[in-house]
Amino acid sequence: MKILLKGAVGIFLLSTMAAAADSDAVNGCIDKLREVGGPDGAAGEVIDSLFSEAATEVTLRDLGGSVWKCLAYSDGTVEELRLVDAMDDGGGAMAEPETTRQAVRFAKGTSGAELTGSLSPGSSAQYTLGAKDGQFLYVRVASGGNTLDFQILNPDGSFLLDMIGSDKEYRGQLWQNGEHVVEVINRSGSTQSYNVIFGIE
Numbered sequence: 001m002k003i004l005l006k007g008a009v010g011i012f013l014l015s016t017m018a019a020a021a022d023s024d025a026v027n028g029c030i031d032k033l034r035e036v037g038g039p040d041g042a043a044g045e046v047i048d049s050l051f052s053e054a055a056t057e058v059t060l061r062d063l064g065g066s067v068w069k070c071l072a073y074s075d076g077t078v079e080e081l082r083l084v085d086a087m088d089d090g091g092g093a094m095a096e097p098e099t100t101r102q103a104v105r106f107a108k109g110t111s112g113a114e115l116t117g118s119l120s121p122g123s124s125a126q127y128t129l130g131a132k133d134g135q136f137l138y139v140r141v142a143s144g145g146n147t148l149d150f151q152i153l154n155p156d157g158s159f160l161l162d163m164i165g166s167d168k169e170y171r172g173q174l175w176q177n178g179e180h181v182v183e184v185i186n187r188s189g190s191t192q193s194y195n196v197i198f199g200i201e
Helices: 023-036 038-042
Strands: 002-005 012-015 044-051 056-062 067-072 078-085 099-103 112-119 124-131 136-143 149-153 159-165 170-173 178-185 192-200
Touching (some): 023 038, 023 044, 023 078, 124 192, 136 149, 159 170, 178 192
Parallel strands (some): 099 124
Antiparallel strands (some): 002 012, 044 056, 056 067, 136 170, 136 192, 149 159
8 A cells, every 4th residue: 555645746655664664754855855856856655664763764766766765863854865776767857877987196296186076976986096005095075065975995906995974084004006996976866066185195
């Protein structure tokens, strides 16, 4: 059985299984998706929700078929809304996610660089830096809107740093020689501009 939820701006379908969860948290997630999801975010379906004492995790599918995960509290405040399965319905509401790759070059006599970029929902940008075992790497990502995420890979593909939010910066010593990869990821529902600062000492 499905029931309609908050139909003033668009219609969201809510399964009876999801209805057992905290309705204010679910409503907060729907409102947030409407805010950032473009035309496809105006309507859709609540696929699932998982209530806990701390917060409620809500899974939604928008009008274009994209799936979102949302973490919200009982007062309706949304902690996080991220795109987990992007669908391009051909209506132009969502660009196809992509990953770009760019080598970072430092100007002669310097040990750092700052680059700018923009990422559509679900897309990422990889920056490669040649560095040596024992050197120290510094990375800071500043986003123009919602928080972006980033992660750092060693030359052998292992993680130097698991994914963290751009509200944090990284400074640490390297233990491999070769090309390290810093990947900036947009898991929000809207295009985000950013700048990223690199330093190697």
